[in-house]
Amino acid sequence: MGRRGSKASGGDNPDRPPPPRRVELSEAEWRERLSPEAFRVMRKQGTERAFTGEHWDEKRPGTYRCAGCDTPLFDASTKFESGTGWPSFWAPVDPSHVAEKEDRSFFMRRTEALCAVCDAHLGHIFPDGPDPTGLRYCLNSVSLTFDAEGEGGEAPEPPDSAESAGPPRPPGGP
Numbered sequence: 489m490g491r492r493g494s495k496a497s498g499g500d501n502p503d504r505p506p507p508p509r510r511v512e513l514s515e516a517e518w519r520e521r522l523s524p525e526a527f528r529v530m531r532k533q534g535t536e537r538a539f540t541g542e543h544w545d546e547k548r549p550g551t552y553r554c555a556g557c558d559t560p561l562f563d564a565s566t567k568f569e570s571g572t573g574w575p576s577f578w579a580p581v582d583p584s585h586v587a588e589k590e591d592r593s594f595f596m597r598r599t600e601a602l603c604a605v606c607d608a609h610l611g612h613i614f615p616d617g618p619d620p621t622g623l624r625y626c627l628n629s630v631s632l633t634f635d636a637e638g639e640g641g642e643a644p645e646p647p648d649s650a651e652s653a654g655p656p657r658p659p660g661g662p
């Protein structure tokens with residue numbers, strides 16, 4: 489297996505499988521595509537205020553996707569109540585979809601979590617999460633879009649109940 493030029497992003501972990509694809513846009517294109525708040529967080533390593541985002545209290549099953557490139561990043565089955573006011577997960581959907589990078593800003597040493605496909609800043613990874621990984625992916629809601637499971641259409645059709653639906657059939661027969 490030749491390993492060449494695999495220095496793209498998240499270069500801290502050479503064993504990480506490569507992302508499924510790459511999305512690379514200019515800063516101007518991102519600015520156009522994202523809301524000002526999403527741009528600030530995702531492209532400028534910002535942080536939304538706790539308890540203000542859309543997903544921290546979301547409990548439905550479903551998939552969280554990158555708000556920049558639509559890559560599925562986290563599944564609701566790995567989401568947990570962290571009490572921080574930010575959506576928190578203990579593992580990504582696929583390790584190749586989320587990149588990690590050492591972040592030494594603000595005189596702290598933290599691990600940044602990024603979308604491996606478009607390099608969007610998602611949040612940080614802390615080693616105080618629950619089993620089975622012990623990790624806490626602490627993310628900004630604005631970096632994620634949520635697909636609630638089975639919400640493609642209306643509520644599922646109730647099974648036909650001949651008794652209650654429609655006018656009563658007239659008694660047939662000759």
Ligand SMILES: [Zn+2]
Binds near residue numbers: 605
């Ligand atoms: Zn992305």
